Amino acid sequence: MRLLQMPVVQMSLLRSLLSGVLTLSLSVGLFGVNVARAAYPDKLIRLVVPFAPGGGTDQTSRALAAGLAKELGQTVVIENKPGAGTVIGMDSVARSAPDGYTLVMATFAHAVNSTLQAKLPYDSAKAFTPIALIARGPNVLVVRADSPFQSVQEIIAAARAKPGALTYASQGNGTSAHLAGELFQNLAKIEFTHIPYRGASLAMTDLLGGQVDLFIGTAAGVAPLIGSAKLRALAVTSPMPSVAFAAIPTLAATLPGYAVESWYGVYAPAGTPVPVVEVLNRAISQAVKSPEFIKKIEQEGLTIAVGKPAELEQYVQAEQARWKQIILENKIQSQ
Numbered sequence: 113m114r115l116l117q118m119p120v121v122q123m124s125l126l127r128s129l130l131s132g133v134l135t136l137s138l139s140v141g142l143f144g145v146n147v148a149r150a151a152y153p154d155k156l157i158r159l160v161v162p163f164a165p166g167g168g169t170d171q172t173s174r175a176l177a178a179g180l181a182k183e184l185g186q187t188v189v190i191e192n193k194p195g196a197g198t199v200i201g202m203d204s205v206a207r208s209a210p211d212g213y214t215l216v217m218a219t220f221a222h223a224v225n226s227t228l229q230a231k232l233p234y235d236s237a238k239a240f241t242p243i244a245l246i247a248r249g250p251n252v253l254v255v256r257a258d259s260p261f262q263s264v265q266e267i268i269a270a271a272r273a274k275p276g277a278l279t280y281a282s283q284g285n286g287t288s289a290h291l292a293g294e295l296f297q298n299l300a301k302i303e304f305t306h307i308p309y310r311g312a313s314l315a316m317t318d319l320l321g322g323q324v325d326l327f328i329g330t331a332a333g334v335a336p337l338i339g340s341a342k343l344r345a346l347a348v349t350s351p352m353p354s355v356a357f358a359a360i361p362t363l364a365a366t367l368p369g370y371a372v373e374s375w376y377g378v379y380a381p382a383g384t385p386v387p388v389v390e391v392l393n394r395a396i397s398q399a400v401k402s403p404e405f406i407k408k409i410e411q412e413g414l415t416i417a418v419g420k421p422a423e424l425e426q427y428v429q430a431e432q433a434r435w436k437q438i439i440l441e442n443k444i445q446s447q
Contacts, residue, residue, distance in 0.1 A: 152212055152388050153186045159378075160216040162201025164194040167312075168332035168412055172376055173217045175408040176246065179399025184391075197221050197286060199232060206239035210383035212392060215243065218377045220288045223431035227439045228286040236432075240379040242424040243389060244396045248375045249414030250350035251292055251328050252335075253363060254343040256320055264347050264366045267326065271302035279305045280326040281315035286444060289315070291435060292328040292349055292372040294442045299367040319343070330374050331356060331413025349373070356413035374414070375431075377424045389421055 159177050163169045170192060177188040193201035198221040208214035218240075226236040255261050261270070271278050282289035285308050297304055307324050309315040312333050319327045320342060327334075328349060335356075337343040347363040348354045349372035363370040378396060380389065399405060400416050409416055438444075 152391055153184050155186065155213065157184070157186055157188045157212070158191050158214050159188055160191050160193055160201050160205050160214065162193055162195075162198035162216065162219075162221075165192050168330055168374075169217055169219055169376065171332075172247070172408060172412060172414075175405045176217075176378075176396070176399055179402045179405050180395055182402075183395035183398050197225060197228070197284070199225060199229065202240075203233045205379065205381055206234040208381050210241070210381040210385075212380060212384055212388035214381065215392070216240075216379050217246075218379050218428075220374060220431075221286075222377075222379075223428050224286060224291065224435045224439065226432065227436045228444065239382050241382055241384040241389060242421040242428075243378040243380055243392050244421065245417050245419055245424040245427055246376040246378060246396070246400065247409055247412075247414040248350075248373050248417045249331055249412065250348035250354045250357070251288060251372055251374060252331055252338070252345050252357065252360070252413075253296075253326065253328050253347045253349065254319070254334050254338065254345050255326055256322065257342055257344055259325070259344060261325075261346065262344075264361075264363060267346070268300050268302055268366070271300070271304060275303040276305050278326065279307050279324040280328070281307050281309060281319055281324040282327075283312040283315055284308050284310060286439075288330070288372065288374060289328045290444070291438060293326070294444065295370060295372060295438055296328075296363065296367070298438065298441070299370055328372070332411065335411070335413060354413060355415065356410065375417075375427070376414075377428065379424075393421060 159173055161170050161173045174190055177190055181188045193204055198219065202216060202218065202222065205214055205216040222236065225232060261267050267278065280293045282293065284290065290306060290308065293304060293306060312329060315327055316329065316333065318324050334343055338345050345357060345360045348357050348360050349363055349370065351362065351364050351371040353362055397418050400418050
C-alpha cells in the first residue's frame with residue numbers, strides 16, 4: 113500500500129531502476145553464455161604424433177590439424193614424440209591436463225600395447241578419453257617385382273612344402289606387419305620365418321634387395337613402389353576389397369576370417385569435459401570433409417570412418433580382444 117502512495121516521480125525512478133537491473137541481469141546472463149561458448153578453445157592446441165616426422169601417421173595428422181584449425185579458429189600444432197612403440201607419445205598425453213588442449217593420434221599400436229608391453233606407464237583403458245575414429249584401411253601383402261610368387265595360394269603352397277623357408281619382414285616385433293604375418297600363418301597353418309627391422313624403410317630395402325621374401329606393409333608405404341612396378345601386390349588385408357586397390361584381391365578370399373586394418377583415432381587425456389569432447393568431435397567430423405584431407409586419405413589407401421566417441425572406444429576394444437588372443441597364442445613379445 114505504501115508503494116502505491118509514492119509520488120509519481122518516485123514511482124518513475126523506481127521503474128527505471130528495476131528496468132535497468134533487469135536489463136543488466138539479462139545482459140550478464142547472455143554474456144555469460146557467450147563466454148561459456150567461446151571458452152574452448154581459446155589458445156593453441158597440441159596434437160601429439162607418437163611417430164617420427166614424415167610417415168603416414170605424421171602426414172595424416174598434419175592434414176587433420178590444418179582442417180581442425182579452420183574449424184576451431186585456433187592454431188593446431190603437431191608434436192612428434194616417437195619411441196617405445198608409441199608409448200612415449202601416448203604417455204605424454206596421458207599425463208597432460210584434461211582440458212582439450214593436448215590430443216594424440218593413436219594407431220594400431222594402441223590396441224596391442226597393453227598385451228605386448230609387460231608394464232605400461234599408463235592404463236590403456238582408463239588413461240584416455242576417446243574423441244573420434246578418423247579412418248580405416250588395409251595393409252598390403254607385397255613381394256618384389258621379380259619374385260616367383262604370383263598369388264597368395266602359391267605362397268601357401270611353398271610354405272607348406274618347406275616350413276620356415278620363406279621369410280617375411282616387419283618394422284619390428286609387435287607391429288602391424290608382424291602381427292599380420294602371424295595371423296596369416298595361424299589361419300593357413302603354415303610357418304614363415306619372421307625378420308624384424310627397426311623401421312619400415314629398412315624392411316622395404318631388404319625386400320627390394322632380395323634378402324626377405326614377403327612384407328605386409330601399410331598402403332601408404334608400399335603404394336609408390338607398387339606404382340613404379342618395383343613391388344607386386346598380391347592381396348590386401350582388409351576384410352572387404354579396397355577402393356584404393358580395387359584390382360587386388362583380399363587375403364580373406366583365400367583365408368576366411370583374415371582381417372588386419374590400419375586405423376587412426378584421436379584421444380584426449382582421461383577426464384576431459386564432455387562439452388569439450390563434443391566440440392572436438394564436431395570439428396573433426398567437419399575437418400575430414402575438406403578436399404585437402406580427402407585427397408591425403410585417398411593417397412594413404414584409407415577410408416574416412418568418423419563417428420561418435422563411443423564408436424572409437426568400441427572399435428578399439430574389439431581390436432584389443434582380437435589381437436590379445438593372437439599375441440598370446442604366438443607368444444609374441446615387444447622389442
